Amino acid sequence: MNPDSINQLAGLPDDSALAAVRATRPEFVHGAEACRAAVLEPAVDVGLGRPLRAALAARMARLNANETLAAFYRDKLAALGNDPAMLRVADGLYPDAVDDRLRAILRHTDFITIAPRACTRADTERLVAQGLSVPEVIALAELIGFLNFEVRILATLNLLKVTA
Amino acid sequence: MTETRNFKVKALTWHPYLPPVELTDATPEQLAAMQVTPSSGKVSPYVRTLAHDPDSYVTRTRLFNDIMYVKGGLDRAERELGALIASCINGCTYCASVHARRYIELTGNANTVERIYRFGLHEPESSRVRAIIDFCEALSITPPSANQNQMAALRQEGLSDADILDLAHSAAIFGWANRLMHTLGHSH
Numbered sequence: 001m002n003p004d005s006i007n008q009l010a011g012l013p014d015d016s017a018l019a020a021v022r023a024t025r026p027e028f029v030h031g032a033e034a035c036r037a038a039v040l041e042p043a044v045d046v047g048l049g050r051p052l053r054a055a056l057a058a059r060m061a062r063l064n065a066n067e068t069l070a071a072f073y074r075d076k077l078a079a080l081g082n083d084p085a086m087l088r089v090a091d092g093l094y095p096d097a098v099d100d101r102l103r104a105i106l107r108h109t110d111f112i113t114i115a116p117r118a119c120t121r122a123d124t125e126r127l128v129a130q131g132l133s134v135p136e137v138i139a140l141a142e143l144i145g146f147l148n149f150e151v152r153i154l155a156t157l158n159l160l161k162v163t164a
Numbered sequence: 165m166t167e168t169r170n171f172k173v174k175a176l177t178w179h180p181y182l183p184p185v186e187l188t189d190a191t192p193e194q195l196a197a198m199q200v201t202p203s204s205g206k207v208s209p210y211v212r213t214l215a216h217d218p219d220s221y222v223t224r225t226r227l228f229n230d231i232m233y234v235k236g237g238l239d240r241a242e243r244e245l246g247a248l249i250a251s252c253i254n255g256c257t258y259c260a261s262v263h264a265r266r267y268i269e270l271t272g273n274a275n276t277v278e279r280i281y282r283f284g285l286h287e288p289e290s291s292r293v294r295a296i297i298d299f300c301e302a303l304s305i306t307p308p309s310a311n312q313n314q315m316a317a318l319r320q321e322g323l324s325d326a327d328i329l330d331l332a333h334s335a336a337i338f339g340w341a342n343r344l345m346h347t348l349g350h351s352h
Contacts, residue, residue, distance in 0.1 A: 031227030117255025
């Protein structure tokens with residue numbers, strides 16, 4: 001069974017009252033870890049690749065002002081070889097000599113993290129026009145969705161911790 | 165606040181922007197994810213769109229169902245309210261309509277939903293509904309910005325840490341679902 005990374009990221013000691021509360025919902029704990037695996041390290045990768053997934057995760061964690069979570073995903077990127085272009089992605093930058101496909105991915109990731117309500121059909125169709133396959137567009141949306149889920153669980157745990 | 169007009173939220177149909185998986189072309193993993201059997205009828209465009217990435221479809225659907233329907237803890241209607249507030253912030257009219265209708269079914273409180281639809285999230289409400297709306301609104305913006313005052317208001321209304329976590333999960337899973345439904349298609 002996967003460890004509860006979310007407890008670790010929220011800095012909850014195993015014997016804390018809040019860790020005990022989390023343990024009463026094993027479906028949520030294990031479900032979140034299974035989802036993390038599915039978007040970061042899928043058994044069937046439809047094309048984005050693990051280094052880009054880890055780099056985008058770190059980038060979205062930073063956009064959500066969670067540096068602890070960003071460091072967690074940068075460690076995953078390091079374990080995958082720390083490609084210099086992917087390090088720039090993780091840091092919220094654009095790599096030198098970025099191609100149209102990667103530029104479209106980075107734009108969309110930042111945009112949907114910050115302002116999903118502003119998304120239109122043109123934004124999604126642009127991804128395909130810039131070279132993503134349809135399965136890659138879906139996989140990117142799932143990755144963006146997971147990160148935006150995870151940061152909100154962590155934000156709540158951090159608040160519960162300091163207001164206990 | 166005491167008017168009892170018959171406010172109804174219309175059921176919407178969701179249409180994908182990109183071509184969904186066709187059952188005749190689906191891989192074994194995609195068929196398993198969609199739980200397609202020889203006796204299956206039509207599979208919705210929503211399921212067939214997300215089946216392009218079968219791993220995440222299966223794991224997210226399981227987590228989603230646990231968060232919204234697991235027994236005990238926060239009242240189901242209040243999880244629906246969390247889903248509705250997140251969907252309002254994220255502009256997902258499809259998810260909003262589904263969960264607004266569920267909230268009304270479970271509570272009979274169409275007035276709160278009508279105020280949200282007509283005037284937004286800041287109209288007078290009972291203190292418990294107010295506390296839930298304020299927390300979910302702040303949690304749903306980017307970066308998530310819920311604060312200690314909102315936490316105190318939830319506790320004042322008798323929500324335990326476990327209840328607050330249930331509520332946060334309902335809003336947060338819609339931070340995910342909205343980023344699928346609103347970006348991958350539209351509804352009318």
